Amino acid sequence: MRIAFLGTSSLDYPSPRGRWLPLAQELAKLGHAPQLLLLHHTYDQLPIAQRRQEHAGVVVHYVGQMHVYGPVGQRRYYRPLPLLYVSLLGAAALARAAFQVGADIVHVCKPQPINGLAGVLAAQGSRRRLCVDCDDYEAGGNRFGAAWQQRVVQFWEDQLPQVASAVTVNTRFLEQRYVALGVPAARIQYVPNGVAPARLNDPPPRQVAGLRSALGVGSEPLVVYVGTLSKTTHNVDLLLDAFALVAERVPTARLLLVGDGEDRHELERRAAALGLGARALFVGAVAASAVPTFLALATCSVDPVADDAVARARSPLKIVESLALGVPVVTGNVGDRGEMLREDAGVLVTPGSAEALANGIIEVVENQQGRAQLAAAARKRSAAYRWDRLALQWLNVYH
Numbered sequence: 001m002r003i004a005f006l007g008t009s010s011l012d013y014p015s016p017r018g019r020w021l022p023l024a025q026e027l028a029k030l031g032h033a034p035q036l037l038l039l040h041h042t043y044d045q046l047p048i049a050q051r052r053q054e055h056a057g058v059v060v061h062y063v064g065q066m067h068v069y070g071p072v073g074q075r076r077y078y079r080p081l082p083l084l085y086v087s088l089l090g091a092a093a094l095a096r097a098a099f100q101v102g103a104d105i106v107h108v109c110k111p112q113p114i115n116g117l118a119g120v121l122a123a124q125g126s127r128r129r130l131c132v133d134c135d136d137y138e139a140g141g142n143r144f145g146a147a148w149q150q151r152v153v154q155f156w157e158d159q160l161p162q163v164a165s166a167v168t169v170n171t172r173f174l175e176q177r178y179v180a181l182g183v184p185a186a187r188i189q190y191v192p193n194g195v196a197p198a199r200l201n202d203p204p205p206r207q208v209a210g211l212r213s214a215l216g217v218g219s220e221p222l223v224v225y226v227g228t229l230s231k232t233t234h235n236v237d238l239l240l241d242a243f244a245l246v247a248e249r250v251p252t253a254r255l256l257l258v259g260d261g262e263d264r265h266e267l268e269r270r271a272a273a274l275g276l277g278a279r280a281l282f283v284g285a286v287a288a289s290a291v292p293t294f295l296a297l298a299t300c301s302v303d304p305v306a307d308d309a310v311a312r313a314r315s316p317l318k319i320v321e322s323l324a325l326g327v328p329v330v331t332g333n334v335g336d337r338g339e340m341l342r343e344d345a346g347v348l349v350t351p352g353s354a355e356a357l358a359n360g361i362i363e364v365v366e367n368q369q370g371r372a373q374l375a376a377a378a379r380k381r382s383a384a385y386r387w388d389r390l391a392l393q394w395l396n397v398y399h
Contacts, residue, residue, distance in 0.1 A: 001398060003027065003034040004103035004122070005133075006094045006115040009066055010040045011055075014228070015135055017288050018317040019170070020109050021055060022196040026391035028057040035059045037097045039066035039090050039114070041075070061101075064093035067114060072228065072285065073260035077145060087114050094118035098128075105398060107168075108132040111160035113152055119160075131397055132161050134178070135170040135193070141233050141310030166397035171336050173312035189397045192336065193315040194387040195324045202325060203293040211293050215281065220252040221365040224298035224327075226291055226318045229261030229282075235311075236267050238354055239304040244274040245358035250365055253279070258294050260285040295325050299371070300364040303331035306352040311335050319346075323382035328374035330360040340385075344377035 005024060011017045016038060024034035036058060040046050043065040051062045065086050068075045078086055095118040098106050104127075108119040111132050123130035139154035161167045161178050167188045169175045179185050212218070223243065231237045236257070243255045257267075257280065264282065271280040286294065295301060301322040305311040312335035319340055322329045331337050332351025341348060347363055350356040364371050383389075 001032045001105065002101065002103050003032060003105045003107055003398075004098045004101055005034060005036045005107050005109050006098065006118050006122075007036060007038045007109040008090070008112055008114050010038055010062065011060065012041065012071060014317055015109065019135060019193055020133070021058060021060070022194070022387045023191075023391055023394060024058045025056045025196070026387045027394070029388070030391065030395070035061065035101050035103075037061050037063055037094055037101070039064050039094070041066050041069065041071055061097055063097045064090045066090065071260075073262060073264060075262065080146070090114045091117040091121070095121040098122035103128055105129045105131060108160065108164070110135060110138070111157050112138070113156050116156045116160045120163075129165045129398070130163070131166045131168065132164040133168040133170075134161060134174045135315065137174065137177070137309050137313035140313070141308070168394060168397055170315040171313055172339070173309070173335055177313075189393060191390050191394050192340070192385060193317050193320055194385040194390045195320045195382060196387050199292055199321065200324045200382065200386070203296050207293055208296045212297060215256070215283070215297075217254060217256075217281075217297070220254055221250060221299040222254055222256055222297050223361055223365070224256045224258065224295060224301045225304070226258045226294060226301065226321070227303075227316075229257065229259055229264040229267055231263050231267070233310055234261075235304040235306055235352075236261075236263065237270060238306070238352065238357065239302055240267065240271050240274060240276070240280065241354035242302075242304065242357035242361065243280065244276060245355060246361050246365070247276065247279055249358075249362055253299075253361075253365060255280045256283055256294065256297070257281065258283045258286055258291070291321060292325060295322055295327050298322070298327045300328045300330050300347075300361060302357070302361065303329060303337070304357060305332040305334055305337075307332065307334045311351065315340075320382065320385040322346075323378040323385065326375040326379040328364050328371055328378060330357065330364060332357070340381070342377075342381065344374065345381040346374060346378065 027034045040062040053060045091114045106119050106122045144150040329346035333348035334351040347360040349360040
């Protein structure tokens with residue numbers, strides 16, 4: 001089966017890198033022919049030779065410019081007319097690429113205007129099936145330059161799944177949302193985010209020790225956050241407030257923030273204002289291959305969340321990758337997080353509360369025996385989130 005995944009961002013972004021690429025690699029192992037057709041954040045600077053890449057048996061084509069310019073943390077936004085122009089060019093490029101690869105199935109990765117339009121065009125008047133993957137609720141949480149932009153995104157998020165032949169979702173919240181919008185439950189397949197089998201192995205001890213030395217950290221408790229540095233969609237300000245409380249009780253603890261984002265400088269200022277100083281280390285963006293080594297340093301990892309639609313719609317990659325490495329997770333009890341961690345693979349706290357998050361972190365940091373039990377349970381729980389198993393669930397939508 002030839003499958004074209006249409007995405008609006010590059011492999012530098014979490015969903016293409018952590019969801020669609022590893023999924024496609026497992027589908028390729030099963031004898032299918034998936035390809036990722038993507039837009040790039042600096043397409044005009046991308047050498048022609050790098051516009052076609054191969055990643056473990058999956059071909060990735062970069063075919064045009066995405067709707068923002070620049071990498072995460074340095075993005076520039078287009079004004080309305082240039083945005084419309086770039087968007088239409090991107091949609092045309094994705095649709096053309098889907099025709100050229102001869103796809104049997106066009107799977108839109110996030111129901112957004114650019115790839116949504118491309119998917120409709122590519123499937124129109126042909127035998128190609130149009131499917132859509134919903135892994136977020138962007139109209140409910142993203143930043144928009146104007147209200148009309150939010151309304152356009154809302155339209156595609158609401159309407160495209162209703163006309164698609166099948167819908168994949170990564171959370172129960174999105175499954176229920178689309179059923180409420182009128183999508184028959186039989187056309188929806190729940191497939192949470194997973195972890196590639198190759199990332200289930202612990203990083204070499206020497207590699208971990210080298211990173212520990214490079215960061216200047218010793219045997220002190222390390223609380224690790226991996227993800228986008230955003231207040232709006234990832235509540236990193238909540239984490240900083242919580243860690244300030246942790247530092248009062250456990251003065252030796254340190255916080256590592258791995259990732260970048262538009263709020264990084266503001267969050268650095270907040271950390272300074274809270275008096276965290278060197279106890280909060282902003283590492284910046286790292287290669288995806290380096291993430292397991294950073295997580296291997298962790299006494300626990302943290303997923304700070306509020307009880308809102310953004311959190312309920314997410315299946316956090318940071319959680320499944322932590323589980324795979326036996327790293328206990330502290331997060332708010334919202335959305336699918338309770339199902340992911342159950343009662344023994346992490347600590348669930350009241351969402352949106354800095355005090356509750358701090359108490360959860362302290363519970364893990366101060367209880368070595370309990371931490372070991374959480375770690376063992378986390379490794380067992382990760383088996384349910386292997387991409388080689390989840391790929392079999394995904395295939396249900398194509399039959």
